[in-house]
Amino acid sequence: MKKNKASKNWLIKKNRDPYFKQSKILGYRSRSAFKLIEMNKKFKFLKKDFSVLDLGSSPGGWSQVVTREVRKGKILAVDKNPMEKINNVDFIEGNFNDTNISDKIILYFNNRVNVVLSDMAANTSGNKTLDTYRTGELCLSAMSLAKKILSQEGVFLSKIFMGSIFKEINEKAKKSFKKVVIYKPESSKKESKEIYIFCKGISEI
Ligand SMILES: C[S@@+](CC[C@H](N)C(=O)[O-])C[C@H]1O[C@@H](n2cnc3c(N)ncnc32)[C@H](O)[C@@H]1O
Incomplete structure (x- = not known):
């Protein structure tokens, strides 16, 4: 009974959410698509001939946004869950932290990558x-991979949740990248502790 009421409230909330409604109208697979649209408007990091890695891509909202901006480049999406095909996006199913998956990622881009995105979130416990x-740990691992494969002026953009691990992430980012900005898009729910870390340009040291 209690569960029914909770799922009814969740549905009402979802239907009142303007980003959820818009995502249905515009054909995006997730409302998260609007977060990437907003962040790309602010930081302008997606260019038509770029190589982009989308970690934690399923169901595919961010990859859809990337395909609208990156017309000639290479786009690789990775998720431990399946993802329905998106034109011009290659997909690897698996945990990006597994050596065989990270090896596949590195092999796929035989050159440097311009943008590494991570909207990964751990399963809720x-x-x-x-x-x-x-x-936060997923973000730190994604940052390590990004540092290996990004071009000199490359961009790493990752989801994090505000909490005790934030300090470690921010410090590692500031050591590894020339520019680091913490940003909460309008479309990220106010009540959520979700924020994004935008990093640009590999530091020499
Ligand atoms: C919030 S969803 C991503 C939504 C996506 N950006 C979109 O716009 O549709 C987070 C995703 O991270 C994935 N994920 C979490 N840990 C992962 C890991 N270790 N390797 C690959 N994917 C992972 C989950 O399976 C989930 O699909």
Whole structure:
């Protein structure tokens, strides 16, 4: 009974969400698409001939946005869950942290990558502190991979949840990249601790 009421409230909330409605109208697979649209408007990092890696891509909203901007480049999406085909996007199913998957990613781009995106989130466990920490760990691993494969002026953009691990992420980012900006898009729910870290240009040291 309680569960029914909760799912009814969730549906009402979802239907009142303007970004959810817009995503249906415009054919985006997730409302998250609007976060990337907003961040690209602000930081202007998607260019038509770029190579882009989209980590945690499923169901595909961010990859859809990338295909609208990157017309001639290479786009690789990776997720441990399946993703329905998107034209001009190659997809690898698996945990990006597994050596065989990260090897495949590196092999796919035989040149430097311009943009590494990560909208990855750890599975919810019911313990918010733990989930925040685990999503932070995903960000740190994605940053390590990004540092290996990005071009000199490359961009790393990742989801994080505000929590104790933020300091470690911010410090690592500031050591690794020339420019680091913490940003919360309008379309990211106000009540969520979700924020994004935008990093540009590999540091020499
Ligand atoms: C918030 S969703 C991404 C939504 C996506 N950006 C979109 O616009 O449709 C987070 C995704 O991260 C994926 N994920 C979490 N951990 C992962 C890992 N270690 N390797 C690959 N994907 C992972 C999840 O399977 C999930 O699909």
